[in-house]
Amino acid sequence: MENVFDYEDIQLVPAKAVVDSRSECDTSVEFGGRTFKLPVVPANMQTIVDETIALYLAENNYFYIMHRFEPEKRLEFAKDMQARGLYASISVGVKEEEYTFVQQLVDAGVTPEYITIDVAHGHSNGVIKMIGFIKKHLPGSFVIAGNVGTPEAVRELEHAGADATKVGIGPGKVCITKIKTGFGTGGWQLAALRWCAKAATKPIIADGGIRTHGDIAKSVRFGASMVMIGSLFAGHEESPGQTVEKDGKLYKEYFGSASEFQKGEKKNVEGKKMFVEYRGPLKDTLVEMEQDLQSSISYAGGDKLSAIRTVDYVIVKNSIFNGDKVY
Numbered sequence: 001m002e003n004v005f006d007y008e009d010i011q012l013v014p015a016k017a018v019v020d021s022r023s024e025c026d027t028s029v030e031f032g033g034r035t036f037k038l039p040v041v042p043a044n045m046q047t048i049v050d051e052t053i054a055l056y057l058a059e060n061n062y063f064y065i066m067h068r069f070e071p072e073k074r075l076e077f078a079k080d081m082q083a084r085g086l087y088a089s090i091s092v093g094v095k096e097e098e099y100t101f102v103q104q105l106v107d108a109g110v111t112p113e114y115i116t117i118d119v120a121h122g123h124s125n126g127v128i129k130m131i132g133f134i135k136k137h138l139p140g141s142f143v144i145a146g147n148v149g150t151p152e153a154v155r156e157l158e159h160a161g162a163d164a165t166k167v168g169i170g171p172g173k174v175c176i177t178k179i180k181t182g183f184g185t186g187g188w189q190l191a192a193l194r195w196c197a198k199a200a201t202k203p204i205i206a207d208g209g210i211r212t213h214g215d216i217a218k219s220v221r222f223g224a225s226m227v228m229i230g231s232l233f234a235g236h237e238e239s240p241g242q243t244v245e246k247d248g249k250l251y252k253e254y255f256g257s258a259s260e261f262q263k264g265e266k267k268n269v270e271g272k273k274m275f276v277e278y279r280g281p282l283k284d285t286l287v288e289m290e291q292d293l294q295s296s297i298s299y300a301g302g303d304k305l306s307a308i309r310t311v312d313y314v315i316v317k318n319s320i321f322n323g324d325k326v327y
């Protein structure tokens with residue numbers, strides 16, 4: 001693979017504006033038959049999303065994916081969202097009990113609008129089998145499968161019936177997969193996204209490694225329909241992680257789904273726990289993301305998200321921050 005780069009190595013090249021105000025730019029995206037305000041989804045992790053946040057996001061036309069770490073709550077959650085006239089979007093794993101859970105959904109007559117198969121190594125027979133099972137028994141669900149990091153994996157999961165694939169092995173902020181195993185897309189996530197997107201015939205979710213709002217535009221440029229973000233969503237008032245105070249400053253807990261903390265045991269640990277700075281209300285960040293993306297669209301010379309997909313870019317190799325910090 002030639003041209004290996006990551007988010008900080010790329011700058012998008014401005015084109016002449018066609019709008020008189022950034023507010024004219026439309027950041028909405030169609031994904032799985034619905035239109036959402038932003039091409040952004042908070043990570044399906046226990047310190048990022050809970051029932052309250054999922055409800056807020058669905059009610060306000062944002063995409064969400066509920067995590068799978070309180071498995072017994074999922075059926076009622078899906079029923080409750082649909083009873084409110086909202087879409088249900090849940091996660092599953094691939095172990096035997098997850099087949100029982102999918103069967104429970106079928107027996108209860110509940111078809112979640114979105115089901116995400118959420119495992120570390122998505123290019124596997126276990127995931128292919130689960131895609132087939134869901135597609136057979138809940139054909140109305142839009143199935144997102146991951147995580148993967150190669151075009152072969154994207155093709156194979158699409159071929160198995162996945163409606164979208166999720167790309168990103170190890171670029172996450174609380175990820176230690178790259179250190180513990182030597183594998184993954186950490187350090188070249190944007191190039192991996194581009195590589196996978198070239199092979200994809202269905203939407204791709206870019207997952208992990210987003211450190212600034214500009215990285216959302218870059219993900220869209222390199223083929224993402226949706227961008228999954230953990231760390232930038234961890235520090236909010238509503239974020240489910242614990243709030244702690246240190247030297248008069250507030251922080252929120254953020255831990256990996258494969259951390260010892262999440263698993264409750266030291267077995268195949270590929271994640272860590274950290275604290276991120278408190279950032280205030282979630283809705284303020286969502287508004288700021290929308291405004292920043294509107295600005296990106298205007299720099300792309302258009303008034304819709306699709307304008308970003310074709311802009312020129314340059315490779316600037318790790319130099320754009322020059323020691324500056326964004327937050």
Ligand SMILES: NC(=O)C1=CN([C@@H]2O[C@H](COP(=O)(O)OP(=O)(O)OC[C@H]3O[C@@H](n4cnc5c(N)ncnc54)[C@H](OP(=O)(O)O)[C@@H]3O)[C@@H](O)[C@H]2O)C=CC1
Nearest residue numbers: 093094095118119120121147168169170171177257258270
């Ligand atoms: N995006 C990323 O880079 C990563 C994300 N994660 C997140 O951590 C959580 C836990 O993930 P995961 O451990 O997969 O979930 P599970 O513990 O539910 O494991 C899923 C199944 O896949 C098997 N499995 C896990 N890793 C591999 C592998 N490398 N090769 C073959 N089989 C494997 C497991 O068996 P067994 O445990 O016996 O091996 C198990 O049967 C998920 O939310 C996932 O998204 C974790 C690591 C990387």
Ligand SMILES: Nc1nc2c(ncn2[C@@H]2O[C@H](COP(=O)(O)O)[C@@H](O)[C@H]2O)c(=O)[nH]1
Nearest residue numbers: 043172173175208209230231256257258271
């Ligand atoms: N290798 C691991 N990756 C993990 C773990 N828990 C979650 N994740 C992935 O990280 C992204 C979020 O990344 P961020 O850079 O936006 O913070 C998340 O969506 C998962 O794909 C883990 O324990 N190990």
